[in-house]
Amino acid sequence: MDALASLLNGPRAQGAFLLRSMLTAPWSMRIHDEAPLTVVAVVRGHAWIALDRGESQRLTAGDVAIVRGPDHYRVSDEPDTQPQIIIHPGQRCTTPEGRDLAKEMALGVRTWGNNADAETIMLTGTYQLAGEVSRSLLEALPALAVIRADDVDCPVIPLLATEIVKDEAGQEAVLDRLLDLLLIAMLRSWFARSGTDAPGWYRGYRDPVIGHVLCLIYNNPEQPWTVASLAASAGVSRAALARRFSELIGEPPMAFLTAWRLSLAADLLCQPEATVGAVAEKVGYGDAFALSTAFKRVRGMSPREHRTRALRREGVGIDGSRHQRAEEGRATPADPASPPR
Template sequence: MADHPATPPQVIIHPDDRCTTLYGEDLSVAMDRGVRTWGNTDDGASVMLVGTYQSAGEISDRLLRALPPVLVLARDEWDSPLVPLLASEITKDEQGQSAVLDRLLDLLLIAVLRAWFARAESTPGWFRAQADPVVGRALRMLQNHPSHPWTVASLAGRLGVSRAALARRFNELVGEPPMAYLTSWRLALAADLLREPDATLGAVARQVGYGSPFALSAAFKRVRGVSPQEFRAAAQPVAS
């Protein structure tokens, strides 16, 4: 972040609240301004509230692909009571503070995304479909219960509509048939679960609705081009 594109970088902000110069010199003490607060002056003209989601995943990647690299909502375009609330809470040091800040950051992110997609020229089909009384419920059923042995007929029965009507409406709004969406959702969940070093292939298969590790492996390889074991090996951080 800079006041002008020509301003040279001065500080690198690392994960875990660590700041250094470009040459690796630690600035955490020199820039400390209080609880979770850092800067080069106590009365600067600009204040930034910074929050970070440090773990990437296949599920979150669906959302990231639908967003621009930098999303900007100006104050005159959008206002929320969550911003001053977060600004107040972030400088406190009380019991349970991390949980409070995590929840506020989640709420702020949701509010920003709602405002952005409401005005965006194009929004992903799965986002628009959430508001549909039939397809929205279908999506929530598939997402919340991926291990259930869903079929279009059983899903339509739960919703009280015909199989043909559900299939047609789902495809129109989401852009793919219900079972194709379910497969991609299951495999995205499986990919995220495979990042956990202690998760066995059998346990992952059961959680995402495949009857055996072999069935999951076959589907994973067919859609993603690599086996679950190969994906897991590539996803592991490289030791330094």
């Protein structure tokens, strides 16, 4: 397992918000949903994405934007078009005055807009909850990353465009996996491009020594690794590994290993059936007490406290039962009246 695959392996899309937007100018939307990560692909026409801090990019057919939350931003036909739509947390959409627009502009299954024969068609996929393992990935991304159609050959976009309007058995799972594939393809292209400030864990993977060590850490966190054992596996001295690892990754090997283990633990603890002892064994801690001590030292709470909070956010009881979300007006991806993005 490589660095990028490892970071994406835990937090996969699960009932992600997916929508096809069909819009004819003038149109403009203010996005206030505060989602951790959103992918926008332009199928036809063009769109401008402008962050509140001032950065803006024009997207044309085949271009894909990755927007990192929770900051607000605007998507519009032109930079100076005034917002007509506000997207709130829970994907609730209104006019700037507060009038609900979901049903008024519904155009079919997962389709929304102001014109069925629109000039611009966009596909939007939103990861609405950040998994713990994805934290390193989110921190490595800029607020706005744009991948141009000429820079990547991605057959997922037309496939997603076809599948997003279907309402068949298992369709939600199909769309979740397609969104994951699209995100991975775009991230791979983004980090590989010249001039991109790729994170240390991505650059390090290309190094024959550090890449080998990263694979050991990612694939076998339960092993009792030391700098000496990692160095021996890589065929270098302890001093050489420590120096090279810190130069490329930005922190010592053991600090990186600890952060990875605790991130994995945080993600595994969100599974209702998991016990602290079982998670401790999977991530390289001898017992529940050792994991609890490290977890509380680094994250400021016990594993049980973290698990309880995470399951409450997901609407899942400690016994694994799922509760109804309290977010009024939340639209589901299969709802024909889903709001726009």
